[in-house]
Amino acid sequence: MSNAVPRLPSGVGMLGVLGLICAYFSWATWGSGALGPAAAADSLVAQLRGAAIEGGAVAIAGRGAGEDAFANAIEAAAAAENVKISVLRGDPREVRRGLEELATGAAPPRALLASGETAAWPLLRDIAAEIPAFAAVRLFAPSSSYGSAFLKPENLRNVLNQIVVIAITAVGMTLVIIAAGIDLSVGSLIALAAVVAAWLIERNGGTGAGVLVQLACSATAIAACGGVGLFSGLMITRFRIPPFIATLAMMQIASGLAYIIAKGQALYQIPDGYTWLGRGSAIALIPNAVLLMIAVYALGHVLMTRSVLGRYIFAVGGNAEAARLSGVPVQRVVVSVYVISGLTAGLGGVVLASQLRSGAPTYGTMYELYAIAAVVVGGTSLSGGDGNVLNTLIGALIIAVIQNGMNLTGVESYTQKIVLGAVILGAVLIDMLRRHGLRSLSGTA
Amino acid sequence: MSESSPRPRSGAASDGVERGDVLSMRGITKRFPGVQALRDGRLELRRGEVHALLGENGAGKSTLIKILAGAQPPDDGEIRLDGVVRRFASPMEAKDAGIAVIYQEFNLIPALRVFENIFLGRDRAALGWLRTGDERRAARELMGRLGVSIDVDRRCDSLRVAEQQLVEIAKALAARARIIVMDEPTASLSEREVQTLFQIIRELRGQGVSIVYVSHRLDEVYAICDRATVMRDGAHILTRPIGELPREQLITAMVGRPLDAEFPPRDGAASDVLLDVRGLERRGVVGPVSLRLRRGEILALTGLVGAGRTEFVRLLFGADRATGGELHLAGRRIFPNDPRAAIRAGVCLLTEDRKQQGLLLGRSVQENFALPSVASWSAGGWLDLRREPAAFRRRREELRIAVSGAGQSAGLLSGGNQQKLVLAKWVERDAQVFVFDEPTRGVDVGARLEIYQLMRSLTRAGKGVLMVSSELPEVLGMSDRILVMRGGRIVGEIDDVGRARQEDLLALAVGGVESR
Missing domain, CATH: 3.40.50.300 (P-loop containing nucleotide triphosphate hydrolases)
Structure with missing residues (x-):
């Protein structure tokens, strides 16, 4: 009966939702406010140069995604301006301990650079009282700006940079979910790829490794993740282990492997040039990682709409037995989607390693859930057989924009979790309404 | 109240x-x-x-x-x-x-x-x-x-x-x-x-x-x-x-209108043996079964529920693995180890349960139609987006499938149209042996005749039709020859369908001994 109700093209509605959220945060962050991480970093480096201070400076960043971005931006800006800045990270207690060590060290810093967040810490506001050794040290905080903090180009770029790893991973996840599966291992695969890439580069020249070596090491890391995906796929098809269980196991195994390879440490011996992918921008200020993400989405979309494999993936997810009896090589299709999911997670891991110029086994924690959330918010049905790769990108952007907007408007991280959970529920409800009309919400179906 | x-x-x-x-x-x-x-x-x-x-x-x-x-x-x-x-x-x-x-x-x-x-x-x-x-x-x-x-x-x-x-x-x-x-x-x-x-x-x-x-x-x-x-x-x-x-x-x-007849007339044009099944079995489930299907003939396979008919045709189609026996199609030995191999060889199965096994209800009729053929139309793994709609249009007219458009969900079709859609995909794949498991289950009285006529048109085109059916009037009205199964084996054959009566079939199906 529902054929009479025309289905809204889901992408249009989703884009509208994204637009509304963007409009809201543009309005909510209007006025004078803190700079985005990149702008804050630029402003701090400029202030530092203007003050002409001799000796090194220490930038202080807290915990969280926004502070990650700040730390990255500071390092990038310092490298670009050729200023010596080291980054100290942690919660106030950790930072205090770090500063006290620095004060007694050989070359105590001459300046402290605070992010928008850390500038508000009592520890830094009152640095002379808190750590007397730093009484003479200049403290710089980012200047504030006027306009919409959300709409600033740095902020928008920052939103994209933050979501790019999850968004790339979510392409493979979309395929898996359309095939009526689930892949919980992608978060660990991100860590595994980052660690394997970093480890291989360390072994093959370290900070002096050439471009081709870096490329080969990254490709190997991605391929290794594809291999893990292949293994998951074979477990699922040959031994009929439910996807949830098989990939849950692989999540543990891949994570364990990452820790073993990295010996529990972060691996840093990587050339500066390695950040070209994660932090550079070759075309018109658009980050390279974002270009890569767009390319992956284009590829995923064409695969799903134009290729035999894409058609088969829909068929297997819609009704595996009917597909099998129609001559679809169901097992091969299922294995393929897990391989593809492994590959995109591996690619995401390499991008993350490039963004952070390091590989650590702690990367990617919970990313599988964000990737699944992006797919679901994008309107792909968890029961399989229906979905759209491009909508996953919109889903990922919705999540990123909401997170970023909440950061800008000072929503604390605990509340953010609640809001994100509500967004996922709301997206699924809206999708059910769109598909089945009001009846689907009455609970009798 | x-x-x-x-x-x-x-x-x-x-x-x-x-x-x-x-x-x-x-x-x-x-x-x-x-x-x-x-x-x-x-x-x-x-x-x-x-x-x-x-x-x-x-x-x-x-x-x-x-x-x-x-x-x-x-x-x-x-x-x-x-x-x-x-x-x-x-x-x-x-x-x-x-x-x-x-x-x-x-x-x-x-x-x-x-x-x-x-x-x-x-x-x-x-x-x-x-x-x-x-x-x-x-x-x-x-x-x-x-x-x-x-x-x-x-x-x-x-x-x-x-x-x-x-x-x-x-x-x-x-x-x-x-x-x-x-x-x-x-x-x-x-x-x-x-x-x-x-x-x-x-x-x-x-x-x-x-x-x-x-x-x-x-x-x-x-x-x-x-x-x-x-x-x-x-x-x-x-x-x-x-x-x-x-x-x-x-x-x-x-x-809403008088029906001419419940069944189309027989042609009686059976020729050479198309499918030769020799001792096909799945140990502990069904068989061994031997039978011969001729071109241009509708061979009915009947029996009680649980007699092993569906199990047998699933072996024929490779949906389940046989543990023994041989299959020859048009004189050549074939090995249907899985449905893909059976389809390649020219055997197709129209399952009893179209909603569960025959169709992707949430996908479009055209996608359903094209599913067995997309790979053979494809060049380098990409879909042939011109050939697919053209082929669908042709078969849709030929089989008179009533759909609102190529993008309509298969789940919204009536039982008769769903059956026609499943048939269309196998006709397009140029199958030789059509195995119908309960061809008119869930199909309206009005649409049944159409399905029967389509089955007849298959035999006229020299295909072989193996029809599993529990409905004795259908078996007697449609088939050229009848095989009766019981306990996983064929226990009787009726060549002269014109003289057969339902009671004879039932007697064969039940057998002398109580099976339960």
């Missing part, structure tokens, strides 16, 4: 409700978005009668039943129970009023035992603890009332379909149902189980229970029903005692 008295009150009975009418539904309308499912739903049911509710798919039978069951509210109209106007807000209310519906898909919990299922939702409990002893005893009594012996401690997933149906009936009785609606109750029953069911229905009728019997199988309607109501296009057409309703008239009322 909340009060329901066991007997019609004199005042309520005055406005045309006949004495003895336990139920009267009148002028029921129901509109769904874009479709008027019911324009004038009417059903009058006497105490202790078996009343057939007939009509093609989409005639409004299921909507009427859902409204009776309280699963959907009517837009308008009146429901009287014992002469009292009632309105059921929920299935529970209808159940409490003594109305039970046994749907085709049973509502049993597989992991629960028989007695637990019977009392599910109305568990006998004291202080929150189930009184299982009571329930067991009561369940056994109900089984006795039905005259069957099913161990009430068995889990329902261990029961055969026929037994599950009996549990459903027992469940209805446990709820003190006075009206039991049975939706296609014999769809999965063998001929003999049907007889058992009829026995029970007669028993219930004798106890004053009224039965609404929904079925496409007219032979059964004539065998068991007292009166019949025919619906068409959401409206009531007629209600009449079955004895005053000749078959042609009944079909005309259902279809």
Whole structure:
């Protein structure tokens, strides 16, 4: 009966939702406010140069995604301006301990650079009282700006940079979910790829490794993740282990492997040039990682709409037995989607390693859930057989924009979790309404 | 209105409700978005009668039943129970009023035992603890009332379909149902189980229970029903005692036009052997089976449910692995180890259950149509987006599949059109051997002839058709030759179909020895 109700093209509605959220945060962050991480970093480096201070400076960043971005931006800006800045990270207690060590060290810093967040810490506001050794040290905080903090180009770029790893991973996840599966291992695969890439580069020249070596090491890391995906796929098809269980196991195994390879440490011996992918921008200020993400989405979309494999993936997810009896090589299709999911997670891991110029086994924690959330918010049905790769990108952007907007408007991280959970529920409800009309919400179906 | 008295009150009975009418539904309308499912739903049911509710798919039978069951509210109209106007807000209310519906898909919990299922939702409990002893005893009594012996401690997933149906009936009785609606109750029953069911229905009728019997199988309607109501296009057409309703008239009322014949004429053009099956078996399940299918012939494979017919054709198609035997197609040995290999060799299977195994209900008709062929059309793994719609258009016209467009969901098609769609995809794949498992299950009377004609057109084109069917009229009306299976083997062959009678087939199918 529902054929009479025309289905809204889901992408249009989703884009509208994204637009509304963007409009809201543009309005909510209007006025004078803190700079985005990149702008804050630029402003701090400029202030530092203007003050002409001799000796090194220490930038202080807290915990969280926004502070990650700040730390990255500071390092990038310092490298670009050729200023010596080291980054100290942690919660106030950790930072205090770090500063006290620095004060007694050989070359105590001459300046402290605070992010928008850390500038508000009592520890830094009152640095002379808190750590007397730093009484003479200049403290710089980012200047504030006027306009919409959300709409600033740095902020928008920052939103994209933050979501790019999850968004790339979510392409493979979309395929898996359309095939009526689930892949919980992608978060660990991100860590595994980052660690394997970093480890291989360390072994093959370290900070002096050439471009081709870096490329080969990254490709190997991605391929290794594809291999893990292949293994998951074979477990699922040959031994009929439910996807949830098989990939849950692989999540543990891949994570364990990452820790073993990295010996529990972060691996840093990587050339500066390695950040070209994660932090550079070759075309018109658009980050390279974002270009890569767009390319992956284009590829995923064409695969799903134009290729035999894409058609088969829909068929297997819609009704595996009917597909099998129609001559679809169901097992091969299922294995393929897990391989593809492994590959995109591996690619995401390499991008993350490039963004952070390091590989650590702690990367990617919970990313599988964000990737699944992006797919679901994008309107792909968890029961399989229906979905759209491009909508996953919109889903990922919705999540990123909401997170970023909440950061800008000072929503604390605990509340953010609640809001994100509500967004996922709301997206699924809206999708059910769109598909089945009001009846689907009455609970009798 | 909340009060329901066991007997019609004199005042309520005055406005045309006949004495003895336990139920009267009148002028029921129901509109769904874009479709008027019911324009004038009417059903009058006497105490202790078996009343057939007939009509093609989409005639409004299921909507009427859902409204009776309280699963959907009517837009308008009146429901009287014992002469009292009632309105059921929920299935529970209808159940409490003594109305039970046994749907085709049973509502049993597989992991629960028989007695637990019977009392599910109305568990006998004291202080929150189930009184299982009571329930067991009561369940056994109900089984006795039905005259069957099913161990009430068995889990329902261990029961055969026929037994599950009996549990459903027992469940209805446990709820003190006075009206039991049975939706296609014999769809999965063998001929003999049907007889058992009829026995029970007669028993219930004798106890004053009224039965609404929904079925496409007219032979059964004539065998068991007292009166019949025919619906068409959401409206009531007629209600009449079955004895005053000749078959042609009944079909005309259902279809809205007279049908020329129920089956197309035979051609009798069987030629050389197309498929030669030698000792095909799956140990412990079915076989060994040997048979020969000729070009241009429809070979029927019949037998009781559980005789191994479906299991056998699944081997033929590679859906299950055979453990022994040989297959030769047009003189060449083939190895259908999986469906892909069978399809490549030219064997196709049209499954009994199109919704579960034949179609992707959520995908478009064109995608469904193209699924077996996309790989062979493809260049380098990419879809051929020109050839696909063109091929679909051609087959759609050729097989006269009624769809609103290539993008329509397959799940929205009628049973007959779904079957045509499945057939179209195999015709496009140029299959040689067409295996139909229950070709007209869930297909309207009106659309059946079309399916039969398409099967005939296949044989005219030199294909071979192997037809598994439990419906003996269909077997006798369509086939050129009949094989009867029992216990996983072929136990009889009938070459002269013109002289065969249903009783002969049944005798072969049941065999001299009781198999159970």
